[in-house]
Amino acid sequence: MEKREFKKLVKQAQTKKLTRKERAKAPGEYLKLPCGYTHYQKVEGTDPKKLPVVLVHGYSTPYFLYDHVFEGLVADGYTVIRYDLLGRGLSERVKSDYDPEAFADQLKQLTDKLVPGKKFIAIGCSMGGTVLACFAAKYPGRIQKLVLYAPAGMDSFKPPFYMKLAMLPVLGKRIFSAVIIKSSLGRAADELLHSSQEVKDDYVRKMAYTMQYKGYINGTYQSLKNVILATKQDTKYYKKMAKQKIPTLVIWGTEDRTMPIYQLDRMVKVLKHAEFVIFEGASHIFLYDEGERTVAHTLPFLNEE
Numbered sequence: 001m002e003k004r005e006f007k008k009l010v011k012q013a014q015t016k017k018l019t020r021k022e023r024a025k026a027p028g029e030y031l032k033l034p035c036g037y038t039h040y041q042k043v044e045g046t047d048p049k050k051l052p053v054v055l056v057h058g059y060s061t062p063y064f065l066y067d068h069v070f071e072g073l074v075a076d077g078y079t080v081i082r083y084d085l086l087g088r089g090l091s092e093r094v095k096s097d098y099d100p101e102a103f104a105d106q107l108k109q110l111t112d113k114l115v116p117g118k119k120f121i122a123i124g125c126s127m128g129g130t131v132l133a134c135f136a137a138k139y140p141g142r143i144q145k146l147v148l149y150a151p152a153g154m155d156s157f158k159p160p161f162y163m164k165l166a167m168l169p170v171l172g173k174r175i176f177s178a179v180i181i182k183s184s185l186g187r188a189a190d191e192l193l194h195s196s197q198e199v200k201d202d203y204v205r206k207m208a209y210t211m212q213y214k215g216y217i218n219g220t221y222q223s224l225k226n227v228i229l230a231t232k233q234d235t236k237y238y239k240k241m242a243k244q245k246i247p248t249l250v251i252w253g254t255e256d257r258t259m260p261i262y263q264l265d266r267m268v269k270v271l272k273h274a275e276f277v278i279f280e281g282a283s284h285i286f287l288y289d290e291g292e293r294t295v296a297h298t299l300p301f302l303n304e305e
Helices: 003-011 020-024 063-075 100-114 127-138 161-166 171-191 197-211 216-228 231-242 261-270 291-303
Strands: 029-033 036-043 053-056 080-083 120-125 143-149 248-253 275-279
Touching (some): 003 171, 053 127, 100 127, 120 127, 127 231, 171 216, 248 291
Parallel strands (some): 053 120, 120 143, 143 248
Antiparallel strands (some): 036 080
16 A cells, blocks of 8 residues: 555544444444444344354454455355444444443344344454453353454453553553554554455555544543453453353464464463364464455354254
């Protein structure tokens, strides 16, 4: 991507309000939930014997992160639901702490509407793993199977300097606000290790499109403080979830720069019953970067009786 276009994308961030008119322009559907308007997509599967699958994205990238996994699951006959977390994508920017409890409640309200009374399979990437751990702890018995892609939330996580800097009193949020858009877009392209330049550019444009709506910075800042860096509380959710012994598959990439794989050692101890798969040479967002590989390892686990 040319520097001129990249700068333009950064400059347009937080310049618009996410109004009903703006939402109408976008693909997907909306539900007015008690927690706020939620942007989602649901495709009915061709195999009624298979449980629905709900996809939960992570800290920054909205539901398009699951483009390739979504297609693979639908092709295999699953009913699949993906949605944007509050404050991300095209879901409402609300007054919230944007913590695991708030996101777990959003997921509860969404599934109560779209798959009422049903158990479902859940897949979470990065911060989405913490959201699902909290959901399982608060609402036991709903998740039948669980897949985690490079999950966040282990108390062994060592925050990089820029995260610590963002938590400084007063100045921290100002620094965060000044750099988060540019750094998020830049890091997204860097994490696509196996994609063409065309795919990288498209990914950055999609991210920038949703970042143009006011409230994105506050949402990500609050989640940095209340989810990503709240690892002691996050790990407690995982421990509570582990007691339910939900069949779980964890996949992690060796070249993950966002949620480094050293945390796997801690997760093995917390989720003792889980299966673990290592993707050599894979980045944090391997599910987008290497969609076929991800689906090829996910489907056998889901289809296993």
